[in-house]
Amino acid sequence: MKPAVFTRALRKEFKLGWGRGRVLALEGLDLEVQRGEVFGLLGPNGSGKSTAMKMILGLLRPTSGRAEVCGCPAGTLAARRQIGFLPENPYFPAFLSGGELVRYYGKLSGMGGRTLEARVQELLAMVRLGGEAGRRPLRTYSKGMLQRAGLAGALVSDPEIIMLDEPTAGVDPAGSREIRDLIRELKERGKTVIFSSHLLEQVEDVADRVIILHRGQKLREGRLEELLTQTGEWQVRAKGLGETQRRELNAWLIQHGAEVVQEGLPRERLEDYFLRSLPEQERR
């Protein structure tokens, strides 16, 4: 089976115009995303994440190199049929309602009739925009609601690959957690998810594999366990140790030639603490 996304020596230069030369946005990117993977594109602003995504989507033409989506050249109709895209900011026609937006994207994907209508209702319910919320104009939505409406739009044609550009940027912790839960759910359904982010903790939560870009070049690529596991150290978390046992444990470790790098009470992540502090019904 062909990979979900494949790029070879993908390069993009932008002309600045009026003889001011060119700027290099992406330099020879080699990439292979397998089907069913959750793949993270990481890097600071201007690292080439969005450029790479846009070339895979066919919105930008590569200066050289090639990109394929499920074996079809990127940008062709066959390739675009396989992808659902959620942009970084809510770039949606604000005069439409949530339901109209999903319906419009369904029609652009060639859908229509009762199949489309059923799909629209199903997706609106899934992203919690059913009923009155789905009939309100998008300009009255919060950022989180817009992202959810956009996600429903991206999923309307049931694509094989979902591309999310900074899906959690500007979204509150509860909304951000919700999007990450949704990414996991999509993976469980066998979808390929490619997303870009500079919020590294959030990437760590959901990605199987990541690539790190910097100034248009690939710095690192691999599975998160391989990249993040520190093989020279060992970590134990224990409950029920008293002061005496802790001291004894320390002494035992030193006696056996180990260096104690860190010890103490573990800390919860602020995001988990924040979410735990919210009333149950507002955590989702």
Place this chain on the structure above:
Amino acid sequence: MRESWRRIRAVAANTFLEAVRQKVFAVLLIFGLVLLGGANYFAEFSFQEQFKFLKDLGYAAISLTGLLVGLLGAAQLIPAEIERRTILTALCRPLRRWEFVTGKYLGLVSLLSVMLGVMGAVFWAVLRWKETQLIGMEGAGEEVVRAIQAEARDPRLWQAFVLVAAKLFVVSGLAVFFSTLATSTTFVVAMTLMVYLIGHLQSVAREQWLESGEVAGWGLKIFLAAVALLVPDFNLYSLIDEIVAGNAVVWRSTLQVAGYSAAYVGVLLAAAAWLFEGRDL
């Protein structure tokens, strides 16, 4: 093909809906309708002159409102979508760029058609009201009544209406063409207006130059030929003035101008789609 048409229709419907939900177009339509209604209160001449004045001002109001709607609508089409980046979420779907351009144009044409329909209906009502008013005032014999009715129900007004629509559709085509090149709405409006003016002046300039008997160098000849080829001849639509003046214009001429307009729009849309195809978004 059916799927392609469905996508074009979706873009056109969305374009139309966007325009309808923007207050500026409703305001323009109201402005046009006020102009039309106001035309009725000006003239205090003979009934023939009153009808001529009414038709003159009526078509001017329809043309001006249509021009503003077409220009603003087209300027809003692609540059505004690029600026708001809503174009990214549309074109990442299985939608060809020519389908997007065609859908945008058809959406604008639908908007203009509705506007023309509403203004045409009001114009018709104003003419009929004038007819009733004049017949009542004149209290004249059958001959005068027939003459008033002939003015108010002149079938040539349909011809003028077709010509106004054709002209507006060409202007919209021009604006759509420039909108595929531009990143700003100002550029689209400025370029379209420039071509609109050149299109009005080119045949006058050509006639004057031919009459002067001047011999042009090959450079000037190529330039003038290019202008004549690339810029639509808006003087063709002066048939509207002939109709308003009460002169006979055969349907054949009207349909020829409509055909010319359709061909011109076809070429413009093909060029716009070709240019837009290679554009990075």
